[in-house]
Amino acid sequence: MVHIYCDYNHEYESEYAQIHIVDQSPGSADYAIISFCKRGDILITNDIGLASIALAKGVFVLNNNGFIYTNRNITTYVNHLYIHDTARRKPNIHDTARRKTKKHNIRPDDINLKHPNTSFIESLNHVYRRAQEREGKDEKTLT
Numbered sequence: 001m002v003h004i005y006c007d008y009n010h011e012y013e014s015e016y017a018q019i020h021i022v023d024q025s026p027g028s029a030d031y032a033i034i035s036f037c038k039r040g041d042i043l044i045t046n047d048i049g050l051a052s053i054a055l056a057k058g059v060f061v062l063n064n065n066g067f068i069y070t071n072r073n074i075t076t077y078v079n080h081l082y083i084h085d086t087a088r089r090k091p092n093i094h095d096t097a098r099r100k101t102k103k104h105n106i107r108p109d110d111i112n113l114k115h116p117n118t119s120f121i122e123s124l125n126h127v128y129r130r131a132q133e134r135e136g137k138d139e140k141t142l143t
Contacts, residue, residue, distance in 0.1 A: 005029040048077045066123035
């Protein structure tokens with residue numbers, strides 16, 4: 001089942017997904033998503049902070065380009081966000097740095113993408129197979 005989270009200022013209708021309306025306050029959708037997710041669920045998000053929390057709960061996380069976030073690569077993205085956030089807060093430095101390094105910028109999607117020709121569906125299938133393997137291991141340890 002697909003779940004979509006949005007605040008009450010947005011209206012969505014869907015025949016295939018369950019819509020969850022949350023408060024407009026910052027982070028309210030993130031808190032609702034994290035409280036709903038269980039180990040083994042699949043989460044699709046571009047929010048790196050939400051992805052890191054979900055990984056800690058044992059959730060499989062993809063972005064909408066099909067890139068799979070893991071405990072090994074999430075630290076790189078969190079550090080990337082921190083560096084750009086501190087640069088953005090400094091006056092006049094961010095604009096100068098952007099002009100100088102625009103052609104040398106590396107998008108987060110380009111870093112550590114092992115299979116650049118992998119489609120989103122193939123990534124989703126890979127995550128699904130890993131989830132099935134994990135369930136099999138959990139069942140074997142219980143018996």
